[in-house]
Amino acid sequence: MVRRPKRWIAACFLLLLAAVLAAFYFHGKAAVKQTAAEMPEKTARLIILRHTADGAAEQIPLEDALVGFLAGEMSAEAPEAALQAQAVAARSYVYARNLSAGEVCDDSAHCLAYLSEEERRKRWGRHFAKYEEKLKAAVAATADLMLLSDGEVQAAYFHAVCGGMTENAADCWGGSVQTAAVPCFWDGGAAGNISASFWPKAELAAKLGVTEEELALLTVRTTSASGRVQRLSCGAKSWRGSEFRSLLGLRSTDFNWLATAEGYWFTVQGYGHGVGMCQAGAIGLAEQGSDFN
Template sequence: MRSKHRRSRRTRRNLMIGAAGVASFMAVVFLIPSILVNRFEAWEPTQLLPLQPKEELVAQEQQIMVPVYLTDRKETVSVPLEAYVRGVLAAEMPADFELEALKAQAIAARTYLARRLASGETSGLPPDAAGALVTDTVAHQAYATEEELRERWGFFKYAQNLDKLTRAVNDTEGLVLTYEGEPIEATFFSTSNGFTENSELYWQAAIPYLRSVESPWDERYAPNYEREASFAYKDFYTKLGMKASNMAPELVVERTSDSGRILSVRIAGTSFAGRDVREKLGLASTDFTWSTADGRITFRTEGYGHGVGMSQWGANGMAKEGRSAEEILLHYYQGVRLEPLRNVLAKA
């Protein structure tokens, strides 16, 4: 049996993609003036600056040190702010992405940290991470040390990739995103289904700058835009916390968002949030269809991730079509501004 859930937005998306193609043809392509990049200079501060008082951070912004808890090593290390941003950039986005997409990601990473610095927030830290501000996991932002990057990239790619990421960080040094003067929740994810999602439809809060916007670039450029996951009937029921059965499950979509993602679905008489189904089954997104045959249920998804904020593959597609980092960020985060970090810390 194949699901009845078909995307009513399909025609709308096709029209939108066509319009985007015309717009990209008319867009001005910004040439990158230089291919030379510089590594971070050696940083040897005589002492670790405290996170307080903020007046010191404003006056000596370039010396902000970020205490990062390295989960595998179970230790906290202090990393210069911009070197931390580079480590996050290396962990969160492929180094072969376009430079303007990498710049956009660098600003988003710096903004996340700015929000924690300004508020003094230390949530999500394990008990043995005393003194840390963030961990190196997705509980905060994934972060890779230079040793990890040498191992991951190998001898020949290491210098090339590091120089490219350093340029993305240096070109955006000190810049963060704000909304009404406060650093934003700069959420991001891998791949959209053609649209991003309103924040309240995945989480609880309606955040004014995290609004659903069109993102046609994902389908054009993301290599795994469509994915598939299959389960034996018994495994399907078990993963959802239901009584195991060999009977083909009956699924009925109850609500979808304007972006085409499933908000709620009834399964064998029980209602589930689309997010819960995605997380319990490990699906790529909440935009899914399904079919049943030969004792298995197979899901087909479009996009990857929660869908709120900046799509990374969308950002890369925009960059490929000549958009700047600022244009990318202002598209995915509505009504925000770019500001120097020192201004944000001065207000805090």
């Protein structure tokens, strides 16, 4: 069995940004207004939205698209301040992504989840009018606000549940972008914070490309500052933590396992890559009275 120290803190500040390690929440209204003033004119803010279902692309005003991105990425039942924080993060990500890649898609595994008005009507049913107004209000309340680092709009990352500590982007994906791992105090009871899965020995060995006997050699080699698995090995085989997570369909790289006679139990804390804003943390802060600043 592989164990790592259990973190008793289940929590997250909203977002630590990029190379300067600037906090996601700006410290005071003045900082937010100054940031907004540096943004491009509204007329220049059209994006290309690629629909992965049929490959079609449409040009759409960013502010209009944000309602669909909010609906796809966060529950409409979330507190207003959390939705506003999500709107700032999503606006920043979509704008930066559109600049660098020329478009943004509606695939959450690649860009962001997006729900069209028709899909929102179907999901919300009789609550459509209430939720639509609520999300539009969150977008309007943060109109034109984006996150900057060194004067550049940042592709602000976010995830569902950090599991008690966010992750440094460089530790997650490599590269030079830094978002410091910080503790988060509000997601201990969040849905999806703890999950488990069982793999019979034969199935796990086949998935990993090793023999059942070699499974006993499965070992964590390195972990990040937040305690997430960075690299592990099994005999001659080696994986990055993110690769192993994807291979087994685990919810995060904060996992351990228990070997039994029948197979392997994997226990996972958190949901998502852990970089940037923890949505469960944002909701927790909002419920305690914090605004999106």
